[in-house]
Amino acid sequence: MRPRTTRRAAASGALLGLLLPLSGLGQAAQAAPEDATGLHVSGGRLLEGNGNDFVMRGVNHAHTWYTGELDSLAHIKAKGANTVRVVLSSGDRWTRNDASDVANVVSECKANRLICVLEVHDTTGYGEQSGAASLDRAADYWISVKSALEGQEDYIVVNIGNEPHGNSGYQSWADDTRGAIRKLRDAGFDHALMVDAPNWGQDWSFTMRDNAGSVFAADPDRNTVFSVHMYGVFDTAAEVRDYLGRFVDAGLPILVGEFGHDHSDGNPDEDAILATTEQLGLGYLGWSWSGNGGGVEYLDMVEGFDPDAMTSWGERLFNGANGIAATAKEATVYGGSGGPGDTTAPTRPGAPAASGVTSTGVALSWAASSDDTGVTGYDVVRVDGASETAVRSVAGTSAQITGLTAGTSYTFAVYARDAAGNRSERSATVNVTTSRGGDPAPGSCSVAYRIVGQWQGGFQGEVTVRNTGSSAIGGWTLGWRFADGQTITNMWGGTPSQSGASVTVKPASYTANIPAGGSVTIGFTGTWNGGNTAPDAFTLDGAACTAP
Incomplete structure (x- = not known):
């Protein structure tokens, strides 16, 4: 495995043979204005104008x-999709799609009952790719074709620019993105906006992840969705879950705007991408229907735009587990299931049960609700007398709650939602008192460290922490020292801090609780020079851990 900093361009940059080289989320999402119309963001979710x-x-x-090949939209719809992301050009690198052509694309999307994500492709790899356009230039293009987009807020999302920075100059992504958003809002755009990650869309530097909150807050309409492209950087389930889970935990809207089953920069874990997005109730848009070149023809879903010549990748995406055919629901603006006429609320979910209570968190689970058009998710709330505070929204019947205060009592309840946005009655409540915390006793933990793979100047490591005590450990801090000056460059399952040879790790939301007798595993990539000796001592919350 190569270091993440050497990953290469995503598939969209390679379509015509352009195979190019390749902490904290900030403020939580705020609600959209009450007068929001059309597709809009609220509570970290993308909603239709009717609240669906x-x-x-x-x-x-x-x-x-x-x-x-606009007939492809009908074929894509026929196979079950509810959305299509359409590649356009501002004219900076390819033939410009003018307002008339854009209006025709929108019309065809609507005729085929598809939500249409429109994107400018000329920004791909800006700062690294010769001739690539800036996000500011892309904003000018959208303003020039505004006549084709006005009044279409129910049907389209404006994806400002594809993969707008490569692996050079990506540090300006946040400022450039904020500037493009403000320019479009000042020009009168009321549409939901979508912004792509830098690093050829894959955000290995976590620039989008760590600045998403401030970018969202800079949109006066609070109506921006974040899009990550998952190729070789996302080759393990842990990396997929960690990246998407951080956005969900922060209440920020995220989807996978591109991904494939294979790529020149590595083998993405498409099964994990599909399963995780389904579990979290997040969107995904596979790359791509047909027409790939430059050595990535294997990313075609059908051969030669022929809907009857589906490839193995197309079969996997449309008809496999968690695929489009099994999970897509048509937008209610087209009269899809759970449309505006549905006023029946889901049944009341069961009272949540608490487990794994620690000083900073708790696991909640509850009996499922039912609904005539299907339950789409659950909202966990904290109850304080007559008031409620939203905690998080999930697709399934369980949620890990983190960030609680030690030795404090909390009351939680759950609502169910259906496809039309109807909400159930609130479940019965559960009372939880967090433990007072304290360091684990010496010897109540063991740590196993191993090198998964090593290459010149770099390596991938893995640390498994086991709780050998009789009570759960939560909100932990793991520490160790490197013997040979190794440096961590990326981590999943936790957030590292490093000062010289000393490393401390705070957990991700899904590794925060270590039940008695249980374990969690974190992975990372790093650099080495001269030696790569494993650490010989670890501490958990300051207490020494033994070897397994």
Whole structure:
């Protein structure tokens, strides 16, 4: 495995043979204005104008290079998609799609009952790719075709620019993105906006992840969705869960705007991407329907734009587990299931049960609700007398609650939501008192360290922490020292801090609780020079851990 800093360009940059090289989320999402119309963000979710929770399930279509293949939209719809992401050009690198052509694309999307994500592709790899356009330039393009977009807020999302920075100059991503958003809002755009991650869309530097809160807050409409592209950087389930889970925990809207089953920069874990997005109720858009070149033809879902010549990748995405056919729901603006006429609320979910209580968190689970059009998710709330505070929204019947105060009593309850946005009655409540915390007793933990793989100057490591005590450990801090000056460059399952040879790790939300007799595993990549000796001593909350 290579270090993340050497990952290469995502598939969209390679379509025509352009195979190019490749802490904290900030403020939580705020509610959209009460007068929001059309597709809009609220509570970290993308909603339709009627309040229906809309989850994108679809594919990318390379329109700007294949303008004669608009029939593909009907074929994509026929296979079950509810969304299509359409490639356009501002004219900076390819033939410009003018307002008339954009209006025709929107019309075809609507005729085929698809939500349409429109993106400018000329920004791909800006700062590294010769001739790539800036986000500011992309904003000018959108303003120039505004006549084709006005009044279409129920049907389209404006994806400002594809993979807007490569692996050079990506540090300006947040400022550039904020500037483009403000420019479009000042020009009168009321649409939901989508912004792509830097690093050829894969955000290995976590620049989008760590600045998403401030970028969202800079949108006066609070109507921006974040899009990450998952290729070789996301080759393990842990990396997929960690990245997406951090956005969900922060209440910020995220989807996978591109991904594939294989790529020149590594083998992405498509099964994990599909399973995790389904579990979290997040959208995904696979790359791409047809027309790939430059050695990535294997990313075609059908051969030669023929809907009857589906490839193995197309079969996996459309008809496999957690695929489009099984999970996509048509937008209610087209009269899809759970449309505006549905006023029946889901049944009341069961009272939550608490387990794994620690000083900073608790695991909640509850009996499922039912609904005539299907339950789409659950909202966990904290109850304080007559008031409620939203805690988090989940797709399934369990949630890990973190960030609690030690030795404090809390009351939680759950609501169910259906596809039309109807909400159930509140469940019965559960009372939880967090433990007072304290360091684990010496010898109540063991740590196993191993090197998964090593290459010149770099390596991948793994640390498994086991709780050998009789009570759960939560909100932990793990510490060790490197003997040979190794440096951590990326981590999943935790957040590292390093000062010289000393390393401390705080857990991710899904590794925060270590039950008695249980264990958690964190992984990381790092650099080494001269030696790569394993650490010989570890501490957990300051107490020494034994070897396994």
